[in-house]
Amino acid sequence: MAPESSSFSHLDAHGHARMVDVGAKPETARVAKARARVRVSAELAQAIRSQTLAKGDLFAVARLAGIMAAKRTDELIPLCHTLPLDHVDVRLALVMSDGTGDGSNAEIAIESEARCTSRTGVEMEALVAASVAALTVVDMGKAIDKAMTIHSVEVTEKSGGRSGTWRRVDGGARS
Secondary structure, eight states: OOOOOSSTOOOOOOOBBBOOOOOSSEEHHHHEEEEEEEEOOOHHHHHHHHHOOTOOHHHHHHHHHHHHTTTHHHHHSSTOOOOOOEEEEEEEEEETTTTSSSTEEEEEEEEEEEEEESSSHHHHHHHHHHHHHHHHHHHHHTTTTOEEEEEEEEEEEEETTTTTTEEEEEEOBBB
């Protein structure tokens, strides 16, 4: 039996999913940051460093894919609002996590940021940007490393709106 009312804003009085009406909310400056990590092999790390991938510049292609994806978030996530993005940035870096420099524990660190002035947040846009950039890393490098792993995608910071500023602290705790 469907509940008569729900305090969860994405459900109507009958328990059906719905897009939240944000029309009465004030527009505020919104910012969200997200990150993703992709574990890669030493061989792929070397190919990225030397820019010898057959498909081209992995970082440039992944950066553009992330930006393009953020702009289409509302087409991918059913209940997301269409947002007038003011800015999207995606940064990638090759990180040697074991300190040896030999690439045996290499990762691609991806950070994204989305900004807009709107009635609802841009967390999903930042997450989609980081996620699609990570998927593009896999696509670009799969000929060399079929065992790549996307091992985290998470919001790291958000600000604007009623809930104010939130930042992820080390260890995944929330502040």
